[in-house]
Amino acid sequence: xxxxxxxxxxxxxxxxxxxxxxxxxxxxxxxxxxxxxxxxxxxxxxxxxxxxxxxxxxxxxxxxxxxxxxxxxxxxxxxxxxxxxxxxxxxxxxxxxxxxxxxxxxxxxxxxxxxxxxxxxxxxxxxxxxxxxxxxxxxxxxxxxxxxxxxxxxxxxxxxxxxxxxxxxxxxxxxxxxxxxxxxxxxxxxxxxxxxxxxxxxxxxxxxxxxxxxxxxxxxxxxxxxxxxxxxxxxxxxxxxxxxxxxxxxxxxxxxxxxxxxxxxxxxxxxxxxxxxxxxxxxxxxxxxxxxxxxxxxxxxxxxxxxxxxxxxxxxxxxxxxxxxxxxxxxxxxxxxxxxxxx
Numbered sequence: 001x002x003x004x005x006x007x008x009x010x011x012x013x014x015x016x017x018x019x020x021x022x023x024x025x026x027x028x029x030x031x032x033x034x035x036x037x038x039x040x041x042x043x044x045x046x047x048x049x050x051x052x053x054x055x056x057x058x059x060x061x062x063x064x065x066x067x068x069x070x071x072x073x074x075x076x077x078x079x080x081x082x083x084x085x086x087x088x089x090x091x092x093x094x095x096x097x098x099x100x101x102x103x104x105x106x107x108x109x110x111x112x113x114x115x116x117x118x119x120x121x122x123x124x125x126x127x128x129x130x131x132x133x134x135x136x137x138x139x140x141x142x143x144x145x146x147x148x149x150x151x152x153x154x155x156x157x158x159x160x161x162x163x164x165x166x167x168x169x170x171x172x173x174x175x176x177x178x179x180x181x182x183x184x185x186x187x188x189x190x191x192x193x194x195x196x197x198x199x200x201x202x203x204x205x206x207x208x209x210x211x212x213x214x215x216x217x218x219x220x221x222x223x224x225x226x227x228x229x230x231x232x233x234x235x236x237x238x239x240x241x242x243x244x245x246x247x248x249x250x251x252x253x254x255x256x257x258x259x260x261x262x263x264x265x266x267x268x269x270x271x272x273x274x275x276x277x278x279x280x281x282x283x284x285x286x287x288x289x290x291x292x293x294x295x296x297x298x299x300x301x302x303x304x305x306x307x308x309x310x311x312x313x314x315x316x317x318x319x320x321x322x323x324x325x326x327x328x329x330x331x332x333x334x335x336x337x338x339x340x341x342x343x
Contacts, residue, residue, distance in 0.1 A: 006180060007184045009059055010056070010058075010184045010188040010191065011055070011188065012191065013051070013055040013188070013191070014055040014188040014190075015195075016051070017054045017055065018048045018050075018195050021047055022048060022201065030045060030095065031044060032046050032203055044201070044203055045202045045203070046094055046204075047091070047202075047204075048202035048204055049090075049207045049209060049211065049212070051191060052188045052189055053083065056188050056211070056215060057083070060184050061083055064080060065079075069177040069178060070175060071181075074117050077117070078114050078117030078118075078218075082110035082113050082139075083211050083215060085113075086106065086110050086210045089103050104140070107140045107144065110214055111136045111140045114217070115133075115135040115136045135221055139217040139218070139221070141246075142213040142217035143210050143217070144210075144245075145213065146212050146216070147206060149209075150203075151264075151269060152278045153199065153200045154193060154197025154200075154279075155285060156209055157197065157204065158286060160212050160216060161189050161190055161193070162286075163238060164182045164216065165182070166237050166293075167229065168182035168186070170223075171223045171226075171228035175223060178223060178226070178228065181219065182219045185215055216238070220234045220237070230304075232308045232311035233300055235314075236297055239293060239318045240288045240289060240293070240318065243315060244318075244322055247322045252265065268285065269281075271325070273329075274332045288318075292317065296310050296314050
């Protein structure tokens, strides 16, 4: 019964809160205005991700702080407080832009809480300090990359549902409580999706994208610490967003660009611009997940010795797809300009 009830309650809370959040955003004038660095064409309310956050708090995080979902109360409190910190920073930024360093400090504080609460899994080969540093960096990067990748209708929500559902499936046998928590978070995200895809009536905003980034990191790292999820499997599950965000960031840094400034250089942004379709951008990432990520994970479970070679192959393929995909979009964009140029 809990397998059905918890996700259903989370979905309904999220959907109802999104509707209320849209009305609030319109009253307060919290609208994303179309511009050169944006893909939408009409003023759109932002901050709808508050529905995901509220559903996560009520159904998953408050019970987790009391020891539900197979978590210790200390770890559950880290999930709860970390999510509140990240969501509060995002909520404030959705109302008025805050300095990047202030948001980063908040993200570091949330990640540090998680790193401390997870402790050091004795099954992990690395030294305790290296493990905690890895947790810290992975969590901060997850928060920010999900914020970076929230720029096209439905893309982030669809990816989050896929990642959380797949992690739930992978850990169900060894950590059923954690699996149910992941499924419930996926359902909360699904409650937001109809308001953002295929047509965006509201955007998730930093309140939702940052909180989802933290929660995905918390679920994945907890599963890794428990030995329910292999690190190689986690790398494959998140490969679509992780590679796009990481390669784009590295490209901007190498060209001397300010990495934290808004831009339209992610692969998904190129696809949406060239194809004039948010749905096609979402379809590209869905195809990656279904045609490459899912089969690779099945093979990794069937042949554990192949885990890291398969993970390396998936990540290298993702990097090549990012490189050649951007070049193809650039060529298509130039050809379109030539076709529409005056004779």
